[in-house]
Amino acid sequence: MMYAVAIVAIIITISLALVRALLGPTVYDRIAAMNMLGTKTILLIAVFAALTGRHDLLDIALVYALINFIGVIAVLKLVEQGNLYTAGEKHNEGSE
Amino acid sequence: MRIVSTATLIFIFWFVLSGHTSNLLIILGIASTGLTVYLSRRMNIIDAESYPFHLSFSLFRYNLYLFKEILIANIDVIKRILSPSVAISPQVTELPASQHSDLSKVIYANxxxxxxxxxxxxxxxxxxxxxxxxxEGIEDLEQGNMAKQVPEDKDHIS
Amino acid sequence: MLVDILSWVCLMLGSLLGIIGGIGLHRFPDFYTRLHAAGTTDTLCAALFLLGLGLQIGVALASLKLLLIFLFIYLTSPTASHSLANAAMIGGLKPVLGK
Incomplete structure (x- = not known):
């Protein structure tokens, strides 16, 4: 019962975040919404693991936490610099 | 000292993730811990900045303080979200970071x-x-209560 | 019994906090303010959820894993929020300022 309520609440939150990701308006809104969605997915996996008693699923939640973070940073870098290979802190010096 | 503590932490991490207790697997775990520590030493990433061992205790106390702050601030934000006329007035301000070392500045910003x-x-x-x-958020920061709580890294003044 | 009630309270508070964060994502006017609602209520929401589950599981390896998940979220969530805000600022997005 308790887990069911928690799962429903997480799904409501995920749908709210998904609507924000679809509406935009800026690309940063979308990334922020996806970041929140990722965190809630981790919690969803954790609650599911406790619900079914399959504690192995917690490893997946752990890996998801790392991938979520790295994914957000990678997408941000892609948005900011237009590529993934530029290193360092030069921001569009030539084009401005 | 820092190396020993790193190795212990990595081994505990390995054990929590695997949960095996048979002799062979424990030995393999110790071997992989050793390899990881050796590689990290070769890469020079176990230093005062990436693993502030000398600040362990003050960082722990600071985190307790931070939890309390997070709770209070969360309640404040919830009130603002739920108030009928979204009660916000966003501000952008420059604040001085009075900490002396880079590490403390980053802890403060974080x-x-x-x-x-x-x-x-x-x-x-x-x-x-x-x-x-x-x-209110800006005023709280300007009073500098949080800035005073940040543990100071006295050995590595920049 | 007491543990059950405590974990129930934690899970419900966490759920409530998550939903309020989601609502804030829609009520606030611009990106920076939405970031406050989304990026930062995440930490406490995750903490409450994982605490509730940990109380339910009890002393076991699984609750240590929950602690690890919490540590990762605790460390990465402010970094992600900061880099989002920083990227938006460098990208030239102007914040809406109030009085």
């Missing part, structure tokens, strides 16, 4: 981001650019 209602936009030199949800 704590500001972690407490709801304030986000660090930029940290350069001794200046922090902070975006806050309300006047």
């Amino acid at each position: 704590s500001i981001t972690l407490t709801p209602g304030t986000v660090t936009l930029e940290l350069s030199g001794g200046k922090l650019k902070v975006h806050a949800l309300s006047h």
Whole structure:
């Protein structure tokens, strides 16, 4: 019962975040919404693991936490610099 | 000392993730811990900045303080979200980061981001650019209660 | 019994906090303010959820894993929020300022 309520609440939150990701308006809104969605997915996996008693699923939640973070940073870098290979802190010096 | 503590932490990490207790697997775990520590030493990534061992105790106390701050600030943000006329007045201000070492400055900036209602936009030199949800958030930061709590890294003044 | 009630309270508070964060994502006017609602209520929401589950599981390896998940979220969430805000600022997005 308790887990069911928690799962429903997480799904409501995920749908709210998904609507924000679809509406935009800026690309940063979308990334922020996806970041929140990722965190809630981790919690969803954790609650599911406790619900079914399959504690192995917690490893997946752990890996998801790392991938979520790295994914957000990678997408941000892609948005900011237009590529993934530029290193360092030069921001569009030539084009401005 | 730092190496020993790193190795212990990595081994505990390995054990929590695997949960095996048979002799062979424990030995393999110790071997992989050794390899990891050796590689990290070769890469020079076990230093005062990436693993502030000498600050362990004060960082622990600081985190307790930070939890309390996060709770208070969360309640504040929830009130603002749920109030009928969204009661916010966003502000962007520059604050001085009075800490002396780079590590403490980063800890301070990170704590500001972690407490709801304030986000660090930029940290350069001794200046922090902070975006806050309300006047009160900025005023709290300007009083400098949090800045005083940040553990100071006395050995590595920049 | 007491543990059950405590974990129930934690899970419900966490759920409530998550939903309020989601609502804030829609009520606030611009990106920076939305970031406050989304990025930062995440930490406490995750903490409450994982605490509730940990109380339910009890002393076991699984609750240590929950602690690890919490540590990762605790460390990465402010970093992600900061880099989002920083990227938006460098990208030239102007914040809406109030009085």
